[in-house]
Structures are given as structure tokens and as C-alpha cells.
Amino acid sequence: MCGIVGLLVKNSALRSRLGSLMVPMLVGMTERGPDSAGLAVYTTPVSERHHKLSLYSGESAVDWSDLLARIAAEFAHAHEIAVHGNHAVLTSAADPDQLVAWLGRNAVEVAVLSVGQSIDLYKDVGAPAAIAERYRFKSLHGSHLVGHTRMATESAVTPAHAHPFTAGRDFCLVHNGSLSNPHLVRKRLEPLGIEFETDNDTEAACRFFEWRLREGDDLKTAVRRGFSELDGFYTFLMGTDQELLIVRDAFACKPAVVAESDDYVAIASEFRSLAHLPHISHASLFEPKPEEIYSWRI
Amino acid sequence: MANLRPLQMLREFDLAEGNVRDLNLYLHKRAADEGVSQIAVRNPDGAHSIACGLNADLDVQIHGHVGYYVAGMNKHAAVTVHGNAGPGAAENMMSGRVHIRGFASTAAGASAHGGLLVIDGDASLRCGISLKGADIVVGGSVGSFSAFMAQAGRIVICGDAEDALGDSLYEAVIYVRGKVRSLGADARFEPMTDTDRAALKNLLAQSGLAHDPAEFKRVASAKSLYHWHADANQEY
Numbered sequence: 222m223c224g225i226v227g228l229l230v231k232n233s234a235l236r237s238r239l240g241s242l243m244v245p246m247l248v249g250m251t252e253r254g255p256d257s258a259g260l261a262v263y264t265t266p267v268s269e270r271h272h273k274l275s276l277y278s279g280e281s282a283v284d285w286s287d288l289l290a291r292i293a294a295e296f297a298h299a300h301e302i303a304v305h306g307n308h309a310v311l312t313s314a315a316d317p318d319q320l321v322a323w324l325g326r327n328a329v330e331v332a333v334l335s336v337g338q339s340i341d342l343y344k345d346v347g348a349p350a351a352i353a354e355r356y357r358f359k360s361l362h363g364s365h366l367v368g369h370t371r372m373a374t375e376s377a378v379t380p381a382h383a384h385p386f387t388a389g390r391d392f393c394l395v396h397n398g399s400l401s402n403p404h405l406v407r408k409r410l411e412p413l414g415i416e417f418e419t420d421n422d423t424e425a426a427c428r429f430f431e432w433r434l435r436e437g438d439d440l441k442t443a444v445r446r447g448f449s450e451l452d453g454f455y456t457f458l459m460g461t462d463q464e465l466l467i468v469r470d471a472f473a474c475k476p477a478v479v480a481e482s483d484d485y486v487a488i489a490s491e492f493r494s495l496a497h498l499p500h501i502s503h504a505s506l507f508e509p510k511p512e513e514i515y516s517w518r519i
Numbered sequence: 520m521a522n523l524r525p526l527q528m529l530r531e532f533d534l535a536e537g538n539v540r541d542l543n544l545y546l547h548k549r550a551a552d553e554g555v556s557q558i559a560v561r562n563p564d565g566a567h568s569i570a571c572g573l574n575a576d577l578d579v580q581i582h583g584h585v586g587y588y589v590a591g592m593n594k595h596a597a598v599t600v601h602g603n604a605g606p607g608a609a610e611n612m613m614s615g616r617v618h619i620r621g622f623a624s625t626a627a628g629a630s631a632h633g634g635l636l637v638i639d640g641d642a643s644l645r646c647g648i649s650l651k652g653a654d655i656v657v658g659g660s661v662g663s664f665s666a667f668m669a670q671a672g673r674i675v676i677c678g679d680a681e682d683a684l685g686d687s688l689y690e691a692v693i694y695v696r697g698k699v700r701s702l703g704a705d706a707r708f709e710p711m712t713d714t715d716r717a718a719l720k721n722l723l724a725q726s727g728l729a730h731d732p733a734e735f736k737r738v739a740s741a742k743s744l745y746h747w748h749a750d751a752n753q754e755y
Contacts, residue, residue, distance in 0.1 A: 473644050473662070476606060476624065491605060492584045493565030506584070506603060508624060508643055511663065 222372040223384075223397040224250025225458045225477070227488035229365035229465045229517050235484060240361030242498060246487065247358070247368045248350045249494035253397075254370025257383035258352045259344025261393040261460055263519070264363040266338040271299075272317040272390070274324075274333055275342040278307045279380055281330035285309050288328055295323060308356060310341055317390070332381065337391030339363075339462040344383040364519040367460040369395035376421045386424050388431035391462040396423040397475040397490060400453035426451055430459065441514050444468050448512055456509075458488060466516035473511040480504040486517045530555045535562035539569055546596075551575050565605065570598045573615070590617045593634065606643075609636045612653055625662070628655045631672070637726045644681070647674045650691050656726040666693050666738075667703065675722050677730055688740035694719050696735045707741045 226246040230236055239262065247258060267273055285304045289311075292300055298314035313320060317336045324331055335342035341363075343356045349370045353359070369384035376382050385393035400406075403425035407417060415428050429450060433443035440461060448471075456475040459466045467488055469477060480487045480495045482504040489495050498504070509515050530550070532542050542560065550558060560581040563569055567586040570579045573596035581589070584602035594613040603621035612631040619627070622640035629645065631653030638646075638655070644662035647655045650669035660678030667683070669691030679697035686703020693706075694715070702708075711719075711732075719732040 471663075473625065491565055491586055492603070493586055496564035496584070506621075508622070511644065 222253045222374075223475075224253035224370040224490045224494070225395050225397050225456060225488070226250060226368040226370075226490075226494055227366065227458045227460075227465050227467065227486075229486045229519060230484065231486070232484040233364075236364060237362050239363045239366060240357075241359045242485075242487075243361075243366055243368060244353050244359050245497045246489055246494040247353055247370060249497075250370040250490060251349050253490055254372045255348055256373055256378045257344065257346045257371040257380070258349040258369060259342070259371075259383045259385050259395075260356075260358060260361075260366060260368040261335065261340055261342045261385045261387070262361050262363045262366040263339040263391070263460060263462055264341060266462065267312055269338075270314050271312055272320075272336060272338055273341065274311045274313070274317065274320065275335040275340070276309045276311055276324075277332045277334050277344075277380060278309075278330055279332065281307075283307070283328075283330055288331070291327065292320070292323070295327075296320065305356065308343060335387040335391075335393065336389075337462065340387070340391045340393065340460070342385060342387060342393065344369075344385065345380050346378055346383065365460060365465050365517075367393055367395055367458055367465070369458075375399050376419065381419050382421050384423060385460075386421070386427035388428045389435060392427075392431050392434065392459070394423065394427040394430065394457055394459045396426060397456045397477075398454035398470070400426060400451055400455065402452040406450065422453070426455070426457065440464060440466055441516065444514050456490070464516050464518050466514065467509050468514050469509050469511050471511045473509075477509050478506060479509060479515065480506050528555055529557040529559065531559045531561065533561045534564065534566055534569075539566050542569065543571060546570060546573055546575075546577060546579065550577055563600075563602070567605070570596070573598070584621070589619075593617055603640070604638075608638075609634075609653075612636065622659070628653060631655070635722075635725060641678065647672070647691070650674065654722055656722055656728065658726070658728060660697065663700075664703070666691060666706075669693075673718065673722065675719065675726075675735070677728060685738050685740070687744060688738075690740070693738040694722075694732075694735040695738060696730060699736075699738070702738065705741050705744045706738050709737045709739050711735065711737050 296315035300313040303310045384395040387393045400422040403422035406425040430443045456469045557578045563583040565586040571591045574594045577596040579598045581600045586605040588607045590598040591610045597616045599618040604619045604623045606624045608627045609617040610629040612634045614634040619638045623638045623642045625643045626645045627642045628636040630649045632651045636655045639658040641659035642657045642661045646661045646665040648667045650672045652671040656675040663681040666685045668687045670689040674693045676695040680699045682701045683703035685706030716732040
């Protein structure tokens with residue numbers, strides 16, 4: 222199992238309500254995924270010279286202001302950090318790749334969950350309602366989001382194995398299903414210098430698509446390539462700073478329902494996560510067809 | 520003054536205030552004792568297993584969209600969903616009638632032994648998988664692998680069918696009006712007989728559909744998979 226949720230608001234007046242509209246969607250998928258949950262939210266982008274990094278310290282106590290001082294000593298750029306418990310969003314004008322590499326060497330207790338100009342990422346173990354509360358999901362603003370509730374089948378229950386997975390900049394993916402050839406995909410990508418953080422099957426799909434994006438494919442072309450490269454069951458929901466995309470494998474074993482109105486596009490594994498949305502009875506409802514790619518731009 | 524029985528035989532359940540377990544308990548154990556035969560369900564909001572396992576002549580009207588397994592294992596009852604249904608609608612139905620006014624997700628009518636399942640909209644993949652004797656009438660189109668290994672019963676498709684229709688069919692018969700993207704292994708088109716046309720006319724009438732039976736084609740098993748062939752080298 223696992224539950225997925227996605228929401229893109231077309232009516233910009235709803236951007237300030239993105240989080241509050243989403244929380245019941247995520248909590249509604251608790252039975253499908255009670256052991257971890259995560260969320261990628263796409264906000265107003267930072268300026269062109271800056272990037273944001275979502276950082277997570279798990280059980281470790283991190284002195285974030287000390288970390289910021291150490292970063293400032295190393296990188297002669299402007300930096301800001303917004304801290305909430307074991308989670309922080311670092312905004313910096315430094316080169317993000319160098320920053321990630323430095324964190325990997327000098328702050329091993331800190332995991333980098335995402336890098337980009339729009340994306341903020343949260344994931345943790347526990348019940349979706351508890352995680353939503355812990356990270357104040359209700360107060361989140363933005364144009365679109367990608368969320369997941371996990372019932373682990375293929376790998377361990379840890380924050381790192383929770384979804385969304387990210388790769389590159391502003392790209393994330395969540396998955397309901399299981400892949401049967403993630404190791405082959407990984408064997409193909411690793412010689413290209415692509416590094417993996419976990420043994421999770423979804424990470425292979427995430428890194429495969431992001432690799433294709435870097436090679437010049439648009440997201441739809443990358444996903445179409447996945448039809449022959451990724452073997453297994455999947456409903457994938459993906460986000461970029463501009464786009465929300467859903468696709469199901471040829472057998473469509475893993476459910477998904479889309480509700481589209483003039484104000485929003487809402488996606489969930491099941492209708493019960495959409496039932497509370499405003500004017501849902503006037504939204505157009507459909508199930509994505511197998512191997513058909515559906516995407517919406519902000 | 521002799522008849523003191525209440526005239527109101529309708530009972531309404533609001534699932535925004537109650538839960539499915541209480542509703543189903545009422546439908547299983549109490550409705551008949553109270554002389555209630557009509558039950559309206561409000562705010563189903565995609566809940567699972569609504570009106571599952573009924574075993575009495577009840578008329579259940581569900582106003583909204585339902586989740587997995589609505590009216591599963593139904594016996595005798597008539598269950599109408601004024602909305603869409605999630606996976607496994609009327610799965611393993613034994614008798615009675617289930618009517619989905621919207622669309623139905625995957626595996627609608629899976630393994631159903633008897634009764635009639637009517638879906639006004641489209642049905643997703645694997646509609647009527649392993650059908651064991653029920654009738655299914657789909658007003659719209661069906662997804663791939665519909666009627667996979669269907670053993671008995673009839674499936675009427677007023678729209679189109681996706682890939683592998685009727686793969687590994689046994690004795691079930693399919694009537695399809697629109698285009699078939701591909702037939703499954705061992706399924707074949709066969710000529711319509713007068714018996715087929717009469718049966719189809721009856722099923723369409725029961726489902727409130729006005730199509731002409733002459734517009735349908737019959738799909739049934741070529742029965743080449745009924746016996747194992749040593750020479751086939753496992754390729755069929």
C-alpha cells in the first residue's frame with residue numbers, strides 16, 4: 222500500500238490555503254500509509270542568485286545557529302536559516318552543490334532533503350496526522366504540493382526511506398507500488414556518477430527521471446521512457462517548480478483519482494481524501510488511465 | 520384503525536455522523552426486524568465496504584461516491600450508488616442488483632456468482648475478472664483485461680474495450696458494441712444467434728438501456744486452452 226496526494230491551486234487566492242486544504246487529504250490516507258509521511262511544497266521561488274536547502278537532523282540535536290556560523294565562515298555569501306525543531310530551510314547564495322558537499326563532510330548529522338529555488342521538503346516517520354502537526358503543514362503556502370503516506374514493503378522504515386524522494390533541483394517523486402528492477406536501474410545510473418542515498422526502489426525511479434531531465438528530456442518524455450525502463454507496479458506523482466504530473470503503469474493496480482475544478486487540481490489514491498475539498502461536487506472526477514501522462518502547470 | 524404499522528419504512532443514515540460498521544450492522548441484523556426495506560445513505564465520501572454482505576431484500580440508495588468493495592458479496596438486496604465506485608464494486612455478488620450511476624474503478628463485479636451489476640459510466644481495468652455467473656452491463660467502456668478468466672455469466676459492454684478482452688475465458692460470454700482494442704488469448708468473435716439477441720435484449724432492458732442488440736458482437740472462448748497440449752511448448 223501507500224497513499225499519494227497532490228494539489229495544485231489554479232486560483233492564486235488559494236495559495237495561502239494550500240496547507241490547510243491538503244492536511245485532511247494527507248490524513249485521509251493514513252490507513253494506506255501509517256508508518257511515515259512526507260510532503261514537498263512549492264513556494265514562491267527565491268531570487269535567481271539563491272537556492273534553498275531543506276535540512277533534517279532526525280534524532281540528533283543540532284545547533285542550527287552554530288551550523289549557520291560555520292557555513293558563513295566557509296562560504297562568503299549571504300545565508301539565512303529558518304528553523305523548526307529538527308527541520309530547517311537554509312537559503313543561500315553559495316553554489317548549492319558545494320554547499321551539499323560541505324554539509325556531507327562537516328555536518329553528517331544533517332540530511333539534505335531537497336535543493337531548489339521553490340521546493341521545501343519534509344519527511345519523517347510516524348502517523349501522517351502527527352507529522353502534519355509536527356511540521357505545521359496547515360500553515361504552508363504555495364502553488365502546488367506532492368505528499369505521501371507510506372506503508373513500507375520494500376525497505377526499512379526510516380525518514381530517509383520515506384517519500385517524497387528528490388534529485389537534482391526542484392524535482393520530487395512519490396510512489397505507490399513496487400518496482401522489480403530498481404537494482405538494474407541503479408547499476409545503469411551509478412557508472413554515470415549518479416549517487417544513491419538508500420536501497421529504496423522509488424529512489425531508483427526518481428534518479429532515473431531526474432537524469433533524463435538533465436539529459437534534455439522534458440518530464441513527459443522522461444516518463445514515457447520509463448515505460449520501457451522501469452518494471453513493476455506504480456502510480457507516480459511528480460513535482461517540478463512548474464508542474465505536477467501523474468502516471469500509472471500499464472496494469473493500473475495502484476489507484477488514483479483526480480478532481481479538477483476552475484480553482485484546483487487535487488489528486489489522491491482514493492476519493493475519501495478529496496471529499497472535503499471546496500465545491501468538490503462540481504469538480505470533474507476521473508481515474509488516470511494506464512500509461513497515460515497527465516500534467517498540470519502552475 | 521386496524522393497521523398500526525408505521526407508514527415510514529425508509530431509514531436514513533448519514534455517514535458524516537455515523538460509521539460504516541454501524542450502518543452495515545443495521546443492514547445485516549436490524550433492518551428486517553424493524554420492517555425497514557428502504558435505506559438512504561448520505562455523505563458516503565469514499566468510505567470502504569458500504570453495504571457489504573447484505574442478505575435480505577433491501578433497497579439501499581447511496582447518495583455520493585463510495586470507496587472499495589461497495590455491495591461486496593451482495594445477496595438479494597438492490598444497492599444503488601448515485602456516484603462513482605472504487606475498486607471491487609459488487610465483488611463476489613451472489614444475487615440481487617447493484618447499480619453504479621457513475622463510473623466504477625478496477626475489478627468491478629470480480630468473481631460475482633449471480634445477480635446483475637449495472638454501471639452507467641465506464642468501468643476500469645479487470646471488470647468482471649473471474650466472473651462466476653453474474654451478469655454485468657456497462658453503459659460506457661471497459662479497461663484492459665476485462666472478463667479475464669471469466670467462467671460463467673454475461674458481460675455487456677455498450678462502449679469500447681481496451682486490451683486483452685476476455686483473456687483465458689471459460690464459459691462466460693461477452694457482448695460488445697464498440698471497438699475492441701485487442702482480444703485476449705483464446706477469446707474470439709463469434710456470430711450472434713437468436714438466443715444471444717434475446718438474452719441481450721433482456722439484459723439491456725433490465726439496465727434501462729435502449730441500444731439495439733444488432734449493434735453488438737459476441738466474444739466467447741475458442742476453448743483451445745481447455746486442454747494442455749504437450750506440443751505447444753508452453754506457448755499459446
